[in-house]
Amino acid sequence: xxxxxxxxxxxxxxxxxxxxxxxxxxxxxxxxxxxxxxxxxxxxxxxxxxxxxxxxxxxxxxxxxxxxxxxxxxxxxxxxxxxxxxxxxxxxxxxxxxxxxxxxxxxxxxxxxxxxxxxxxxxxxxxxxxxxxxxxxxxxxxxxxxxxxxxxxxxxxxxxxxxxxxxxxxxxxxxxxxxxxxxxxxxxxxxxxxxxxxxxxxxxxxxxxxxxxxxxxxxxxxxxxxxxxxxxxxxxxxxxxxxxxxxxxxxxxxxxxxxxxxxxxxxxxxxxxxxxxxxxxxxxxxxxxxxxxxxxxxxxxxxxxxxxxxxxxxxxxxxxxxxxxxxxxxxx
Amino acid sequence: xxxxxxxxxxxxxxxxxxxxxxxxxxxxxxxxxxxxxxxxxxxxxxxxxxxxxxxxxxxxxxxxxxxxxxxxxxxxxxxxxxxxxxxxxxxxxxxxxxxxxxxxxxxxxxxxxxxxxxxxxxxxxxxxxxxxxxxxxxxxxxxxxxxxxxxxxxxxxxxxxxxxxxxxxxxxxxxxxxxxxxxxxxxxxxxxxxxxxxxxxxxxxxxxxxxxxxxxxxxxxxxxxxxxxxxxxxxxxxxxxxxxxxxxxxxxxxxxxxxxxxxxxxxxxxxxxxxxxxxxxxxxxxxxxxxxxxxxxxxxxxxxxxxxxxxxxxxxxxxxxxxxxxxxxxxxxxxxxxxxxxxxxxxxxxxxxxxxxxxxxxxxxxxxxxxxxxxxxxxxxxxxxxxxxxxxxxxxxxxxxxxxxxxxxxxxxxxxxxxxxxxxxxxxxxxxxxxxxxxxxxxxxxxxxxxxxxxxxxxxxxxxxxxxxxxxxxxxxxxxxxxxxxxxxxxxxxxxxxxxxxxxxxxxxxxxxxxxxxxxxxxxxxxxxxxxxxxxxxxxxxxxxxxxxxxxxxxxxxxxxxxxxxxxxxxxxxxxxxxxxxxxxxxxxxxxxxxxxxxxxxxxxxxx
Numbered sequence: 001x002x003x004x005x006x007x008x009x010x011x012x013x014x015x016x017x018x019x020x021x022x023x024x025x026x027x028x029x030x031x032x033x034x035x036x037x038x039x040x041x042x043x044x045x046x047x048x049x050x051x052x053x054x055x056x057x058x059x060x061x062x063x064x065x066x067x068x069x070x071x072x073x074x075x076x077x078x079x080x081x082x083x084x085x086x087x088x089x090x091x092x093x094x095x096x097x098x099x100x101x102x103x104x105x106x107x108x109x110x111x112x113x114x115x116x117x118x119x120x121x122x123x124x125x126x127x128x129x130x131x132x133x134x135x136x137x138x139x140x141x142x143x144x145x146x147x148x149x150x151x152x153x154x155x156x157x158x159x160x161x162x163x164x165x166x167x168x169x170x171x172x173x174x175x176x177x178x179x180x181x182x183x184x185x186x187x188x189x190x191x192x193x194x195x196x197x198x199x200x201x202x203x204x205x206x207x208x209x210x211x212x213x214x215x216x217x218x219x220x221x222x223x224x225x226x227x228x229x230x231x232x233x234x235x236x237x238x239x240x241x242x243x244x245x246x247x248x249x250x251x252x253x254x255x256x257x258x259x260x261x262x263x264x265x266x267x268x269x270x271x272x273x274x275x276x277x278x279x280x281x282x283x284x285x286x287x288x289x290x291x292x293x294x295x296x297x298x299x300x301x302x303x304x305x306x307x308x309x310x311x312x313x314x315x316x317x318x319x320x321x322x323x324x325x326x327x328x329x330x331x332x
Numbered sequence: 333x334x335x336x337x338x339x340x341x342x343x344x345x346x347x348x349x350x351x352x353x354x355x356x357x358x359x360x361x362x363x364x365x366x367x368x369x370x371x372x373x374x375x376x377x378x379x380x381x382x383x384x385x386x387x388x389x390x391x392x393x394x395x396x397x398x399x400x401x402x403x404x405x406x407x408x409x410x411x412x413x414x415x416x417x418x419x420x421x422x423x424x425x426x427x428x429x430x431x432x433x434x435x436x437x438x439x440x441x442x443x444x445x446x447x448x449x450x451x452x453x454x455x456x457x458x459x460x461x462x463x464x465x466x467x468x469x470x471x472x473x474x475x476x477x478x479x480x481x482x483x484x485x486x487x488x489x490x491x492x493x494x495x496x497x498x499x500x501x502x503x504x505x506x507x508x509x510x511x512x513x514x515x516x517x518x519x520x521x522x523x524x525x526x527x528x529x530x531x532x533x534x535x536x537x538x539x540x541x542x543x544x545x546x547x548x549x550x551x552x553x554x555x556x557x558x559x560x561x562x563x564x565x566x567x568x569x570x571x572x573x574x575x576x577x578x579x580x581x582x583x584x585x586x587x588x589x590x591x592x593x594x595x596x597x598x599x600x601x602x603x604x605x606x607x608x609x610x611x612x613x614x615x616x617x618x619x620x621x622x623x624x625x626x627x628x629x630x631x632x633x634x635x636x637x638x639x640x641x642x643x644x645x646x647x648x649x650x651x652x653x654x655x656x657x658x659x660x661x662x663x664x665x666x667x668x669x670x671x672x673x674x675x676x677x678x679x680x681x682x683x684x685x686x687x688x689x690x691x692x693x694x695x696x697x698x699x700x701x702x703x704x705x706x707x708x709x710x711x712x713x714x715x716x717x718x719x720x721x722x723x724x725x726x727x728x729x730x731x732x733x734x735x736x737x738x739x740x741x742x743x744x745x746x747x748x749x750x751x752x753x754x755x756x757x758x759x760x761x762x763x764x765x766x767x768x769x770x771x772x773x774x775x776x777x778x779x780x781x782x783x784x785x786x787x788x789x790x791x792x793x794x795x796x797x798x799x800x801x802x803x804x805x806x807x808x809x810x811x812x813x814x815x816x817x818x819x820x821x822x823x824x825x826x827x828x829x830x831x832x833x834x835x836x837x838x839x840x841x842x843x844x845x846x847x848x849x850x851x852x853x854x855x856x857x858x859x860x861x862x863x864x865x866x867x868x869x870x871x872x873x874x875x876x877x878x879x880x881x882x883x884x885x886x887x888x889x890x891x892x893x894x895x896x897x898x899x900x901x902x903x904x905x906x907x908x909x910x911x912x913x914x915x916x917x918x919x920x921x922x923x924x925x926x927x928x929x930x931x932x933x934x935x936x937x938x939x940x
Binding site for chain 2: 022024026027028029064065066067068070071086087089090092094096099100101102103104105109113114116117118119161
């Protein structure tokens, strides 16, 4: 991953893979995307998080040239998206939400169609199709018709289609929906490998924990606005500084440990569930480490201490206030 | 600085590197159908034997049944074998037409709509395949099963051609025209597929359109002097090339049968064109138009189906062809085809003087309605156009932009429509068709003025109210007065001034009244009362349409001002997206929702 916040004066700054300036999308009087600015560098996996209706899909569809924005400038690898869409198409890999597969084609025929559309020919095309099928672990399903695939398998087939032409910019709209845990892990590995090879990836999801596992940076959208963005760790730390849920597993004396914790500064809402203590803690990572040290020093046998990732609701609460977030959570 | 897009792509881990040379699209890739990925997709999916075998068998059974039955009956009746075989050609053509024109067109539109609904069309949009190559893939790929079914009828055609000793040039002309016609219908299906949202509607509409063009237009509309509509079907070429072969008749000119007439040349101003050439020209123009619609919608699903310049050019071309076809009649040269069932030019004086301009006015107005419905921007597009214009430092959207409510362009529609009518009236006048009226009647100025008013009114109606509300207005203002006047007339068993006043409130009736001769004409005594009523009706109609234009203009102005105010209040100053603009945005967004001014984090992105 390139250093995002450590520009070296000796080298010219790298060209962003994606540069979005003042992008706006209106549906009549409803503004779906409100003047957002965004930069994604090569090798970056950017998570676009937000509740349903935040404007994520509209943003991604504009970047994929499938939706004409009201205005705004978008450049992909330095090329204007709206002036040279055909050139940019070969660089973009787009995977829509609830990605469909053509029902009356076999899996390999489906992939072959798009490999041919991207100009691959002959043996190179066949090899590419086979390699992409193997990459998403669907080699055995190559002769299955699209209509016979499960939701998760469809997602994997479309992911394979998205990888066919080795895109430098991947736009994945809720890619993990319908995937089982193994497929999700596989998806993460694929994205990490692509990013390591210099591809820029945008992944949208309304489940922040899903993004936190795979993204290097994240942007939070709400009501068409990009409320916050930056490296994943910083965003998560900023949220964690507000309130993080901590799960502590003890061997013995769970009741006593819970009582002890209740009296510590920054600790709230302590609950005991068997040998597991759940609590909310206000404090940064250093404060969390200090709490763990104190717990062990007190003589409790701690076998697990995990800071759970904040939910999208907690994140929105920290950014826009309690009331708004609850409204959106209810809508979701 | 930019990153090379088309050059060597960094290999993705675990995948073989892509050969850049293999990605190059050559000329042959563009021309050869089997190198078109979209065509190959349908070749695989639609010709899968398990699914297609049923249709293959149906085709073979029906074609063989028709050929063997007709040939057996004819030869049993002592018809010579060659004549018997030639007699099968037309039924075989009908079967081939049903396969390719009806079933094929339905498959094209339904298949494309289904792809749009499934979003798989988006995948194809995002490939570097050009819109034209994609279009060709869909155009010939979607009906590939129907082409295969057609191919199964070729042995039967070969039997007919060989045994019937059909001249190769006749076969060539007929099937050339047949395939141009097929491509035109399939292109209609593509255009419908890019616009209509439900596949069943697209399927039905496409099939109905084929039937309309081949049955309704030749049987009814062409009798009103709109003969050129007939050349959208394959009948004229059948009439010119097939009938002489089958029946031995000479191509002398159309007869009363609108379908199987032996067609002569097509009148076009001072020239005569072969039906084959005229059919190709007309259908080629329509293929170009539908192709333009498809490519525009391919590039962006939110674009208008036609641009304003293209729509204007289409209207102009239509008027040129419309007048060109009746030119020999209005210049008193000869009768190229029957008009309202009449062949004698001298007996058609009043029909030409009054009927033709009225038919022209209605047809051109109808076309203007269709074209204006396409090019007038919706309110959403209008608002988007304002925002985009303000962002780029312009006061409004550009004149020819899709998002622009360009009244000057709508004015050009009016000018073109009225200019054509004036040209037609001038020729009718110069040829002496107004002599029975003792000189030019008031329709000479009333009808062009009425046409100008109704076209302007239509543009304003669509612009001010939008298509949905305009449809409601059409029901209430265009049709209700006519129905009310019919009820009134039925009650009093006559058509007096009060009826005419109610009647003429509708623009449809107003146009009719404006085109009818009134007091200055010398009609039979029995009609005098009705014609006075017409004069009152015309005056009422003028007033009603004028008032509606003023009201619509006021509605539009108010709506337009409100939209500009909304856009200006919610946009940053052009080119100055600074903190002040951001703060202004923070107060009210495009939805009118308030945002906290003091929370900078909620309006501007925090970079963490």
